[in-house]
Amino acid sequence: MAIYKFPPKQEVYDLINQANPGLTKPLTATNCVLANPVVIAGAVYPASNSSIVVSPAPGNNDYIGKQTLKYNRRDLSKMFRGITVLVKKYATRAPTTANQLAFTIYELLPDINRLYGLNLTEDDVNTGNILRGSTLENGQYTTTVTVTTKATSLAYIGSFALKWLNTPQSLVDMITSLDLDGRKYPGGNLFDETHLPILSGEAYRLDFTQTLTNVGYLPPVLAKQNFSWNSTWINLMAACCAAINTASGGRTNLRSYVGGENYKTHPGSLVGMQFQVVALPSTEFPELNSRFYNRCMIVFVPDDCPWAVGHILHHYNV
Structure with missing residues (x-):
């Protein structure tokens, strides 16, 4: 279940609108532009750890001027303190050597978000290669890498350890057609007056x-x-x-x-x-x-x- 359901940019607009109910028009990506956030040095929670400048979008007449706001970006280093984010997933590339690619970090973002209720996007973290490696755990290859956030991420700062563990191929992934047509008899499964006699069963039971x-x-x-x-x-x-x-x-x-x-x-x-x-x-x-x-x-x-x-x-x- 997603804890953070919306993209980071939408989250920032929602924070601004909730904190400023007197706005004549809610801020959106249509009428306002968000600059890259900046870390506030030395900030200690509950003090805000980031600042961001909001200004009118070009050609929009809802607002003029610009404003600097303070807010908290989620610190992944603290969210996952002492925790290794674990994704168990079959490597469809089937790497055969330690230095071959199993996944990229970006390819595992949907799994991370689903497992931990996040909304990480490629705008939030840097990508990287997850190689097959040579470490085995219960007979399956595993590799641990560090996922770092981009300085421009609107919702996240910090980093976390990501562990990939290969698994056997899942039937959930392989069997995607759940409605089966069933066995087809010779001549088709429509047994009306047009169906020809089926000879397969006439002699099957006989010993010749x-x-x-x-x-x-x-x-x-x-x-x-x-x-x-x-x-x-x-x-x-x-x-x-x-x-x-x-x-x-x-x-x-x-x-x-x-x-x-x-x-x-x-x-x-x-x-x-x-x-x-x-x-x-x-x-x-x-x-x-x-x-x-x-x-x-x-x-x-x-x-x-x-x-x-x-x-x-x-x-x-x-």
Whole structure:
């Protein structure tokens, strides 16, 4: 929570207006100009430690003349006496050596203000480099620097120690999109009368080990490719299609090689589709059932298929 909410210049104008309620018009940056403040030597609190000259802004007719005022700038040396200002923050630059830059002081001003309720700006303090360093604290790099105020700061004098401690990357910083779209089914998540049948689930639960054993061919691991429609593959795919059609209770009418057919012109035809055989578990296809099977033959339904979407999954063991 901010203790000092407003920029230093606005704070000075507010101090003047509060102390002088008889002003015909409040002083603002539009009608008055603030000179650089000056330290009052030897001042001891509660005596004011600074003076400043206020004069009319050029071209403004609200006031004439100028006036010297006294006020207290906040002394950061006293505010943080015995305290090291600590900012824990992941260094996105990921410095790998001690002399590489982690942050500049200016880059950490928003964090300092948020943590300590201040309103420091680049007009108030001098910048400086915070290097990664070689000091470790709980396994993380840390560096301490001194932050000094500018002589022209309207609200602050003094200095303070600033300690930066690297931290692991925060999910708060990394995950900025909080509303998730959710998993998208093949063909989209709008399940109306226009949505094509999804084949991915039709064969997922089936065990094709015996079906392929009966055909006499358990396909080895193969990269994605077109079917070679020789007699072995025709018999193999015909047996798989029959097993899926029976298990679906009539929802599917899949067919392997039939002369003159292809998936674009004949619903149910696998001609023209590609396939791949993967060993399980698979990092490429983590959704496959590696708990009970060590192989899966995937038939990829092309995006331009007019009658179905998804993949046809044939799990088996070798």
